Amino acid sequence: MRRAPMPHIKEAGVNVTPLIDVVMVLIVFFMIVAKIGVTTGADPSIKLPETILGTDLKTLSNTLTLNVREGPAxxxxxxxxxxxxxxxxxxxxxxxxxxxxxxxxxxxQAARKDNPDFRVIIRGEKEMAYRFLEPVLETCVEANVKNVAFNTSKAVEQAQ
Amino acid sequence: MKIQGAKKVHYDSGPNMTPLVDVVMVILIFLMLAGSFAGADHFLVTQAAYSRTGAGGAPPPPGGIPQDEPLEIRVDSPTPDRFHARFGQVSIDNNPQQLATQLATMRDKLGDVPVIISPGRMVKYKFLIDVYQSALQAKFSKISFATAR
Structure with missing residues (x-):
């Protein structure tokens, strides 16, 4: 009895499995890390003062960002x-x-009312005089907001 | 005579992956463009919950623990591009690093007392942040700004 020959199997082009693996990993990474559609109201045009020290806030959910700059009058x-x-x-x-x-x-006051962990983030223009910031801080005191953080930008350490 | 036909070739290609790769690539590019990532921002956080004056200011609760005598740093700006800081007998002109060193000496002496930065109205915000950072470098944790009221 004659056996039927095995069919010839050929590769069909480039194997894309590793590519899909890598791309899927990248997508999952970006989905976790990227903040899409999340806005804090931070004004990117404000030039922040630079500091070396500073902490990263883990969450901005209990915060209100105040952009402060010199105004008229x-x-x-x-x-x-x-x-x-x-x-x-x-x-x-x-x-x-x-x-x-x-x-x-x-x-x-409304934000602070039901949220004892409420925090104000101040984004102040670095060239602004203190007389513009002072009324904002006074208002924080009046509203009994105890947690205030000052937003700064990380100073780029210059190569020696 | 038996004519032998061409051998049948089977392509073991499985499902067609091309549309999947297209869609996945589009999603990847969208996420890369639309996502905003942790930038170069960070925060100077005040922990001066109870202070007579300042950003973290709130009166102590009745029967609360009385606070330590605060260290007040007066900051002036003789010219728009300089600042001058004074506390106790120490006077420092436009040198945040030297200010941090002097404050560290005070920190060793006084402990972690509240620090109140008392600036003039014309002092630029960036100089106040420099003073704030110097106080943080000196390991003070309760830092606030004085206000007029």
Whole structure:
């Protein structure tokens, strides 16, 4: 009895399995590390002071970022992410002279109310004078916000 | 005469992976472009929860532990590009490293007392952060800024 010959098996082009393995690992890495659609309201145009020391905050979930820069009429210009759905930082006045209200204080008090771990992150323009920062710090005190962090950029160590 | 036909060739290619690779590559490129990663930012965190003045300021609770006498650092800016720091008998001109050294000496002497940075209104924020960092370098942990009120 004659046996049927085994069929010839040929490779069909390049083996893409290692490529898919690597690409899948990269995708999982980027999905874990990348913060897509997460915004803190930080204004990237603010030039932060540079420091060597500093810590990385593990989570920004209990925080409100205040962008502080010199404003008109000797008053600070404070912007923050007031409405999370808007995803755009809006100006928050310290004192609204029209209504005689304190929007920033009310915002901080509302955020602090049910959240004892609430923290304010201040992103201040490095060339700004202290007189612009002082009212913001006073407002934090008035709102009983105890945790304040100053956002800085890591100083690049120059090669000797 | 039997004519022998060409041998049948079987391609063991399995499922077609090309669409999968296309989709996966698109996802990869999207994540690389859209993702924002941990940048070069970090934070100077104040732990001055109870202080008479300053960013971490809040009055001590009734019956709370009385705080230590704070170390006050006065910061002025004689010219826009310089700062001048004073505390106790120490006076340092525009030198954060020297300030850190002097503060470390005070830290050894006084312990981890609260530090209150008391700046002039015209002092630039970057100089205040330098002073803040010097205090951190000196191992002080409770640092706050004085305010006018």
């Amino acid at each position: 000797d008053e600070p210009m404070v912007t923050a992410l007031v409405d999370g759905s808007n995803r755009q930082a809006q100006e928050v006045k310290i004192l609204d002279k029209l209504t005689n209200r304190h929007p920033l204080r009310e915002l901080l």
